[in-house]
Amino acid sequence: MPETNIVAESAMISGYVKVGRVDDARKMFDQMLERNVYSWTSLISGYFKAGQVDEGRRLFDQMPEKNVVSWTTVVLGYAHNGLIDQARDIFDQMPERNVVAWTAMIKSYIDNAQINEALNLFHKMPEKNLYSWNIMVSGLSKC
Template identity: 35%
Template structure:
């Protein structure tokens, strides 16, 4: 785990000796701060974001949402979300925060309100349903993913297999197993052809 002083030391060193600060600097600093046991350094970095005028950059905004959401400050994360432009990553970041630190109902409402979803937002919701033993809901959402013609990632497939096992849904489990075998075989053939 990072020590609280490391991101601020690096930031101070960058200001003195490094390249000029830009919109790419702050997402990394905020990410580092979001892993700290204290929100204080993240709040200091947020102040620096505003001071240097990068608070309107969408990547910085998403990092701020993640910072506050990772520290269970859903109210501040939501306030930042409401203030600025949103993309699918912004929505997904807030959904993930809600999944981890708010009610499943709030997370699902936000998920349903998303104008556009991606595989990461589906993965967060499905995994949370399984974590909370809401296996039928996980399978329903997996069905929605298929209707949306999105290809599930490994995390989703593991979650859905767990849901099938917990429900004793052998037919769905066999279908998912078959899907995994087809995808692995297809990917292996493609890799061999590229050699």
């Protein structure tokens, strides 16, 4: 049962974030007796979406256990706020990257009009899938 309560609270945090109520998400997070990677990542995402980059990063730094999803969330959060250099710094620090993380960084470059950087990273990407190819081709078509 405790795991079910953690899942429910994490889902509520995510719901608050989706409707832009990051303060309510934080209250729920602070009241949780136990937190999981999903609850941490949801709140971090909320701060970045709200433009509260410093608070999102501070929370990420406090996060006891990170996974590729939480790292990628921060990459996308920085990029969403136009901080592409910080996004790349986080990407470079990632202990593990999957095709989603690589594609997120490439899309971040494209969204910030840095096609050459996107192409260079795409060439370094060890594994590509249909989505990553589509992102790159779409980015190149904007040139």
